[in-house]
Amino acid sequence: MTLLYNAVLFTGTDFIVPGALYFEKDTIVAVGGSEDLFSLYSEKASEKMDLDGKLLMPGMICLHGHFYGMFSRGMSLKGGNPSNFKEILEQLWWRLDKALQPEDVKYSALVCLLQAIKCGTTTIVDHHASPNSIKGSLDEIASATLESQVRAVLCYEVTDRNGEEGALEGIKENIRFIKKCLIDEPNPLLGATFGLHAAFTCCDETLTKCRDAMLELPKEVQKMTGFHIHVGEDTTDLKVSMEKYGIKTVERLKKFGILGENSLLGHCVDVDKEELQIIKDTNSNIVHNPQSNMNNAVGLPDVLTAIDMGIDVGLGTDGITLDMFAESKVTYFAHKLYKKDPRVMGGETLKMLIEGNSKIASKFLSKKVGSLEPGAFADCIIVDYDPPTDLNKGNFPWHVQFGVTAGDVRSTICGGKWLMKDRKILTLNEKEIMKRARELSVGVWDRF
Numbered sequence: 001m002t003l004l005y006n007a008v009l010f011t012g013t014d015f016i017v018p019g020a021l022y023f024e025k026d027t028i029v030a031v032g033g034s035e036d037l038f039s040l041y042s043e044k045a046s047e048k049m050d051l052d053g054k055l056l057m058p059g060m061i062c063l064h065g066h067f068y069g070m071f072s073r074g075m076s077l078k079g080g081n082p083s084n085f086k087e088i089l090e091q092l093w094w095r096l097d098k099a100l101q102p103e104d105v106k107y108s109a110l111v112c113l114l115q116a117i118k119c120g121t122t123t124i125v126d127h128h129a130s131p132n133s134i135k136g137s138l139d140e141i142a143s144a145t146l147e148s149q150v151r152a153v154l155c156y157e158v159t160d161r162n163g164e165e166g167a168l169e170g171i172k173e174n175i176r177f178i179k180k181c182l183i184d185e186p187n188p189l190l191g192a193t194f195g196l197h198a199a200f201t202c203c204d205e206t207l208t209k210c211r212d213a214m215l216e217l218p219k220e221v222q223k224m225t226g227f228h229i230h231v232g233e234d235t236t237d238l239k240v241s242m243e244k245y246g247i248k249t250v251e252r253l254k255k256f257g258i259l260g261e262n263s264l265l266g267h268c269v270d271v272d273k274e275e276l277q278i279i280k281d282t283n284s285n286i287v288h289n290p291q292s293n294m295n296n297a298v299g300l301p302d303v304l305t306a307i308d309m310g311i312d313v314g315l316g317t318d319g320i321t322l323d324m325f326a327e328s329k330v331t332y333f334a335h336k337l338y339k340k341d342p343r344v345m346g347g348e349t350l351k352m353l354i355e356g357n358s359k360i361a362s363k364f365l366s367k368k369v370g371s372l373e374p375g376a377f378a379d380c381i382i383v384d385y386d387p388p389t390d391l392n393k394g395n396f397p398w399h400v401q402f403g404v405t406a407g408d409v410r411s412t413i414c415g416g417k418w419l420m421k422d423r424k425i426l427t428l429n430e431k432e433i434m435k436r437a438r439e440l441s442v443g444v445w446d447r448f
Helices: 034-040 067-072 083-099 102-118 138-147 163-182 204-215 237-246 250-257 273-281 289-296 303-308 324-339 348-365 394-403 431-446
Strands: 002-010 017-022 028-035 047-049 056-057 059-065 121-126 151-154 190-192 194-197 227-231 264-267 285-288 313-316 380-383 409-414 418-419
Touching: 002 034, 002 380, 017 034, 017 313, 017 409, 028 034, 028 056, 028 059, 028 194, 034 250, 047 394, 056 264, 059 264, 059 313, 059 324, 059 348, 067 083, 067 102, 083 431, 102 121, 102 204, 102 409, 102 431, 121 348, 138 151, 138 163, 138 190, 163 194, 163 204, 194 204, 227 250, 237 250, 250 273, 250 431, 273 303, 285 348, 303 313, 303 409, 313 324, 324 348, 324 394
Parallel strands: 002 047, 002 056, 059 121, 121 151, 151 190, 194 227, 227 264, 264 285, 285 313
Antiparallel strands: 002 017, 017 028, 056 380, 380 409, 409 418
């Protein structure tokens, strides 16, 4: 039973100054004015902390990531520098994922989870691939997330690029983990989706098998999961779809029942207005990953049009980082440059980062995340940000873009547990994890 008071409290939608938050176990009980909550809960609380005007806000959410990409840091590529997105996949990611063994999978996650805690990211929606270590791979990641106490929604990416057997194993791993996570061994820190790599690496037969496997799950389970797939990350997706199947990427996904209110569509760079309308009509969700799009030189999606159409759009990182403050800054600046218009991307950045991510991620978990309100998970961060000017609801987005950084995060709480307190990580042994990761990286690079 914890009472945090005397804070500049941002709930996700409103400001309360001075504000307070009271939670019991993993759930928020009350949010309100500091004086009121102190009088109501100070005697009941076993832990009380005066935040002395520090910023108290929801834990960050990364809506699309790839833990497995961690071992690529500093890696030299074979065959020269890739000149386009397809070559990046072939020369980097589709070689790296094949080099991963079970322990590599776990430690790639642990390293990323360390960064997440430091950056105040308390929920991560991950999209995994390890073609030579498929079976049980999601258990390795789940084990890491439970050690860290960070919340995670996991899946395995199904693809045809490793043959029919590999695709079937991917389907089995998704279904096995969904059943384990949502039926047999439910844990409030874990959620599950059904992963697919992309439409251009999945034939019609594979898409049919994925859809059928999902439909065989109990109805109540289907409501708590959905498909997680890259869509239109560059022109390859559309080109393959038109040449092989005669229809656009999003049309093809709709045809095979991949779209829906719980479907996560990563990127959507190369989709047109007609496809956006299909996404809207099916209530599917778009995840924007601007740093990745810039790194791969594929362009940027028209997320402003998507938002105007009423499509739910959130922010992810595609494995680049777990620092959502950095991702939001890139989002803010990149679209101004891309459109050559300083007026674009104002409050929409925070709308994606906070409101969009909260609404979308909460679909896969037993309680709401990304919002400080009664009944939601007690996932919050204490940020040591002393604003040089007035800070209020109206100008908060610009304080985030030009002021707040992940380095300002002093403490991270997830499910009512302190994961980091005054910059000291409490749930993981950082030194031992980094040492073992460096040892494992030698083998990964050799197999690469």
